[in-house]
């Protein structure tokens with residue numbers, strides 16, 4: 001069942017409800033460790049990355065149970081009795097977000113280094129710079145990072161050389177229980193950062209400025225738990241559905257979205273002559289006639305999201321003319337190009353630049369997903385291609401999308417698991 005098969009050429013039409021955000025959920029699950037009280041998380045996507053994170057925090061002694069298909073009840077651990085083991089951490093890089101909350105709540109943390117992944121080296125120097133700035137001692141031994149602090153972390157002024165999402169999140173979580181005020185300068189501004197800050201404040205933290213490049217955190221002595229909290233919609237899942245609508249010349253309405261979070265993508269799709277119509281918590285995407293070639297540069301939010309880059313590459317592969325993509329965030333995020341070429345795309349990759357010459361059409365083929373978003377891009381391409389496409393390593397796709405093929409079928413796609 002690790003293959004997805006697509007019979008391409010069908011227009012997608014209809015409406016689809018967008019799930020909660022993977023990347024906000026993973027950070028919020030880590031932040032729940034900071035609390036001593038029970039939490040009810042709503043709009044949590046049931047995807048494999050979330051299930052791995054649940055396995056990791058329950059390994060520390062937390063209780064996490066699905067009350068409904070998208071509501072999680074969490075009882076945080078009273079003490080930490082374990083570490084984030086390598087066999088789980090290697091599946092989920094985001095487990096590095098446990099460092100800050102474990103350090104802040106329990107004074108120590110032991111997390112396997114996630115190591116690199118397919119899209120890049122993924123260093124953690126900015127995470128370590130921030131936690132050390134708050135007074136933590138860190139050491140790396142045998143592939144694990146050990147952190148500890150005698151007494152309490154102390155607020156500090158921390159400048160991030162790059163607006164790293166994960167480093168901003170780790171520092172923000174650790175600072176919530178630090179003594180005094182912490183300033184994070186050149187902070188990441190992604191919507192998931194704002195969602196994490198809102199969750200922390202719902203538990204009694206004092207975080208201000210999330211969403212800007214300066215975040216101020218006034219440390220408190222403890223967090224009592226915040227009752228209910230609803231995760232924001234997933235802007236990358238929403239973007240992926242928008243691209244499938246455009247790629248198949250369809251007409252799809254997305255429900256449960258925050259249009260402003262989609263603006264970097266909506267603007268580029270409009271530039272490519274796709275209709276994107278905003279409603280109350282909805283976006284309608286209609287691709288009429290001829291799409292236009294466009295250029296894309298991935299940047300930190302509110303720039304164009306790197307997590308949508310592969311999907312756009314697939315869409316642009318049959319748009320007449322030359323489109324250019326510059327990937328400024330990760331050093332190895334063009335792997336999907338080789339798979340798209342097996343479907344007939346004409347793409348030339350030089351370092352961080354990919355040049356796409358639009359071809360009249362793609363043809364079905366056997367391809368492999370190399371990472372989560374590359375897998376999503378191959379689904380976009382398979383929906384466009386004439387004939388049958390088989391995508392292996394479909395488990396990559398399940399990391400970030402809940403029942404994607406079932407939901408695409410509801411829009412008219414001919415797609416199934418094999």
Ligand code: EPZ
Nearest residue numbers: 023094122123124125126127162164165166167307329330
């Ligand atoms: C988050 O990863 C997301 N993952 C990624 O989504 C997303 O692509 C990325 O942010 C950028 O938006 C989660 O939130 C779980 P970064 P993260 O730290 O936090 C460099 C997906 O498909 N860097 O902002 O790891 C790093 O090498 C995933 O859903 C350092 O140099 O991203 C990269 O070039 C993929 N030192 C750049 O910053 C550090 O200490 C962006 O990384 C940390 C990062």
